[in-house]
Amino acid sequence: MDxxxxxANASAFWGDRPSAAATxxxxxxxxxxxxxxxxxxxxxxxxxxxxxxxxxxxxAKDFIETIRSxxxxxxxxxxxxxxxNAGGLNPFGCAQECAKILKSTGCVHLKIGIVTGDDVLxxxxxxxxxxxxxxxxxxxxxISPKLVTANAYLGASAIVEALQKGADIVITGRVADxxxxxxxxxxxxxxxxxxxxxxxxxxxAGHLIECGTQATGGILTDWLDLPASEMIGFPxxxxxxxxxxxxTKPPHTGGIVNxxxxxxxxxxxxxxxxxxxxxxxxxxxxxIQLQEEAPNRVRVSGGKGSPPPTSYKVSATYKNGYxxxxxxxxxxxxxxxxxxxxxxxxxxxxxxxxxxxxxSLIECIGAGDATLGIIPQGACTECVLKVSAADENxxxxxxxxxxxxxxxxxxxxxxxxxxxxRPKILPVFGYWPCLIDTKDxxxxxxxxxxxxxxxx
Numbered sequence: 112m113d114x115x116x117x118x119a120n121a122s123a124f125w126g127d128r129p130s131a132a133a134t135x136x137x138x139x140x141x142x143x144x145x146x147x148x149x150x151x152x153x154x155x156x157x158x159x160x161x162x163x164x165x166x167x168x169x170x171a172k173d174f175i176e177t178i179r180s181x182x183x184x185x186x187x188x189x190x191x192x193x194x195x196n197a198g199g200l201n202p203f204g205c206a207q208e209c210a211k212i213l214k215s216t217g218c219v220h221l222k223i224g225i226v227t228g229d230d231v232l233x234x235x236x237x238x239x240x241x242x243x244x245x246x247x248x249x250x251x252x253x254i255s256p257k258l259v260t261a262n263a264y265l266g267a268s269a270i271v272e273a274l275q276k277g278a279d280i281v282i283t284g285r286v287a288d289x290x291x292x293x294x295x296x297x298x299x300x301x302x303x304x305x306x307x308x309x310x311x312x313x314x315x316a317g318h319l320i321e322c323g324t325q326a327t328g329g330i331l332t333d334w335l336d337l338p339a340s341e342m343i344g345f346p347x348x349x350x351x352x353x354x355x356x357x358x359t360k361p362p363h364t365g366g367i368v369n370x371x372x373x374x375x376x377x378x379x380x381x382x383x384x385x386x387x388x389x390x391x392x393x394x395x396x397x398x399i400q401l402q403e404e405a406p407n408r409v410r411v412s413g414g415k416g417s418p419p420p421t422s423y424k425v426s427a428t429y430k431n432g433y434x435x436x437x438x439x440x441x442x443x444x445x446x447x448x449x450x451x452x453x454x455x456x457x458x459x460x461x462x463x464x465x466x467x468x469x470x471s472l473i474e475c476i477g478a479g480d481a482t483l484g485i486i487p488q489g490a491c492t493e494c495v496l497k498v499s500a501a502d503e504n505x506x507x508x509x510x511x512x513x514x515x516x517x518x519x520x521x522x523x524x525x526x527x528x529x530x531x532x533r534p535k536i537l538p539v540f541g542y543w544p545c546l547i548d549t550k551d552x553x554x555x556x557x558x559x560x561x562x563x564x565x566x567x
Contacts, residue, residue: 116299118292118316119347121177122147122195123323125154129173131323131345133180136191138361139347140184143299146291147174147195148321155260155285156428156540158199169201170208178209178280182216185279194270194291198282200260202227206282210564219561224273226283228554231425231547232261242425245544257430259540263423263547266390268304269554270294276558285426287389289317292348300352310392311416312354315399318387319358319376319411320346326358326376327366339365355412357404368407390423390549392416422546431541432469432503437515439496440528447478449523450496456522457498457514466507471500495528501539508536 119142121132132145149171162169174197184191198205202225213221235242239255251258262285271294273281281294296313297304304310319326326346328337337343344364350356360368377396381387384396393416400413437457441450454473461468474480476495500511512534519529 116144116296116350117142117347118144118146118295118320118350119345120146120148120320120323120326121345122149123321123325124151125149125171125173127323129176130180132177132193133184135345135361136181136184136189138344138364140189142191142347144192144194144295146295146317146320147177147193147197148288148291148323149174149195149197150199150285152426152542153428153540155200155262155426158201159259159428160538162200167201167204170199170205171197173197174205175208175212179212179216182212182218185218185221186216192274192279192281192295194281194283194295196283196286196291198225198284200230200284202282202284206559207564209280209282210559210561213561214565221279221561222277222558223561223564224270224276224278224281224556224558226265226269226273226281226286226554226556228269228552229262229265229283229285231263231552232258232427234547234551235261235425235427235545242545242547245546251427251543251545254429254541254543259428259430261425261427263425263552264390265423265552265554266290266419267294267297267310269556271298271304272556273558274298276556278558287391288321289314289389290391292317292320293391296350296354304391305418307392307416307418308414309354309416311394311414312356312412313350314387314389314392314394314416315377315396315411315414316348316350316356316358318381319373320348322376322379324366325379326372327360327368328372329366331372331375333371337366341365354414355410357408357410359408368409370401370403370409373401373409373411388420390419392419422548423552425545425547427543427545428540429543431539432501433505433508433536434499434501434539435508435512435534435536436497436499437512437534438528438531439515439518439522439526440493441496441523441525442493442527443523443525444492446494446525447475447491449525450475450478450494453518453522453526454496454498456518457511458500460514461500461507461511464510466502466504466510468500468507468511469502471498473498505536512536
């Protein structure tokens with residue numbers, strides 16, 4: 112197919128604006144695809160907690176709200192397709208909830224594709240001696256009894272298969288972020304998945320838009336100068352058959368698409384620019400060409416690709432004790448010194464109670480701690496004290512969180528900010544990246560009619 116494909120992104124992370132997809136369709140009704148990214152490195156550990164409490168959960172519940180918001184467009188004939196990694200640990204459960212919404216609103220003509228196979232926890236547990244931390248090189252045997260999740264970053268091929276089977280909504284577990292964009296481009300143009308220059312350009316497109324409004328001015332160095340940031344638009348890719356594309360945003364929205372924005376986002380989280388690894392392709396950014404075609408339109412071309420690695424990256428998480436963070440606000444003369452002394456008192460009282468915390472940190476926010484003293488500070492007359500602690504022993508944290516309130520009366524004048532009550536104790540999940548051979552992982556695709564999912 113020669114026609115340009117228009118792919119937008121409407122979610123950078125789990126917690127981004129659920130209404131963004133519907134807003135995009137209101138602004139640009141002829142979008143072909145909307146991608147939504149929900150999974151940061153430790154998102155699946157949070158989903159594991161939810162699934163532990165309720166076996167039907169384990170996915171990004173915000174996505175259900177997004178699907179509901181799109182029903183009016185589908186009922187009016189919109190052909191937009193949705194691709195999201197919202198399935199998390201339970202893509203089938205996520206698909207079932209979506210199907211319930213679609214059936215109850217009369218959108219039974221849609222098909223839902225489900226991509227699984229990323230869960231490799233059983234493989235790691237079976238032979239932990241074969242898997243080593245990418246940073247420390249330690250064997251995963253050292254933490255295998257504590258493992259909670261282990262998911263390989265799959266590529267575009269299984270999503271392409273779902274689209275070939277007629278899926279209107281594709282729900283995945285862990286998939287490499289750029290692959291959410293590579294898949295619709297490859298399907299639309301009928302690309303060979305071994306034409307690596309094409310995949311390289313599509314991967315660059317996916318890399319640019321995966322973080323949503325970062326591609327339209329979010330976290331820009333000159334963010335204060337951003338026009339109409341309260342109505343910032345989400346990014347849209349307009350791609351041709353050669354994989355070259357223009358990045359833009361909906362008309363009459365805030366933010367900006369220009370060379371500084373695109374250059375900053377190109378360099379975001381890439382590591383070696385000559386070898387950006389994904390499950391689909393190894394991309395060189397070294398010959399990328401950027402051209403500002405018009406206001407809020409930047410043309411991108413020149414990506415070069417070579418075969419992908421023979422292994423998938425695995426994001427594993429494990430239980431790693433507990434943590435708690437408490438806040439107090441100190442106002443008045445020498446607020447920073449008073450705050451720091453209060454923090455020392457809290458930790459000393461925990462020690463006096465017989466607990467040696469494994470990790471603790473006192474931060475005086477407003478006194479230069481957050482900037483490591485790089486930015487010169489004047490006299491500090493208000494300061495937020497943040498004291499954090501972590502330990503394998505929950506009892507140590509229970510002692511810690513009880514030491515904030517007493518400072519309201521035993522601490523310095525001007526101590527306030529305890530309205531939120533005693534700090535909460537939260538589980539800590541460690542992150543363990545490793546590699547797994549691609550031949551040991553089998554991506555799977557299933558496609559269902561709405562009615563089928565509602566009867567399963």
